[in-house]
Amino acid sequence: MAQLQKSIDKRNALIKATIELVNNNGFHATPMSKIAKMANVSPATIYLYFENxxxxxxxxxxxxxxxxxxxxxxxxxxxxxxxxxxxxxxxxxxxxxxxxxxxxxxxxxxxxxxxxxxxxxxxxxxxxxxxxxxxxxxxxxxxxxxxxxxxxxxxxxxxxxxxxxxxxxxxxxxxxxxxxxxxxxxxxxxxxxx
Structure with a gap:
């Protein structure tokens, strides 16, 4: 159960970081590396939840x-x-x-x-x-x-x-x-x- 919550928290952090960065920088100026950094996850973690x-x-x-x-x-x-x-x-x-x-x-x-x-x-x-x-x-x-x-x-x-x-x-x-x-x-x- 704790592992599932941790997974949900990571996905939510990625969503939140995406919203903030796209709002501030636009879609094209928001690289995956910045999203990962803001969400406090490794860039490879993004690909566990999203294709690209x-x-x-x-x-x-x-x-x-x-x-x-x-x-x-x-x-x-x-x-x-x-x-x-x-x-x-x-x-x-x-x-x-x-x-x-x-x-x-x-x-x-x-x-x-x-x-x-x-x-x-x-x-x-x-x-x-x-x-x-x-x-x-x-x-x-x-x-x-x-x-x-x-x-x-x-x-x-x-x-x-x-x-x-x-x-x-x-x-x-x-x-x-x-x-x-x-x-x-x-x-x-x-x-x-x-």
Missing amino acids: KQDLVNKTYIDVKAAYTDYAFATYTENMSVTEGFEMIWKRIADFKLKECENAMFLAQCDNTPMIDEHSRQEGIKHLQPLLDLWARGKKEGIIKPISDYLLYAYAINPLSFLMMSEKRGAFKLDSTHLEKAYQAAWSSIKLCE
């Missing part, structure tokens, strides 16, 4: 995406109205992006660069299924605009990454009033006009 750097980054992405969506959907239930469900999910996503800034920054980098392979990207999208199902229900009920889920995500969710990065740089402070206005703007961008 691409595999390490892909699996890190999937792990972080799973944590992100677990958090986003933790208080959501399918019996909520579309309006109530979207507000709950959006505010949980905002909370994650502000509280788990390093993980959110890593996801933003992955979503905006070709460093994640298509298989891993599709695996990440599966984790968003409750939101996609909510949008499908909203379209069917005539509440959500009948447009691509990519457009819905781009207008309603992606602006949170911009706000998070602005806050991290110290350019903007997201207080509860700003968050409420951001939510209202997100909702207005995807709901059908009454």
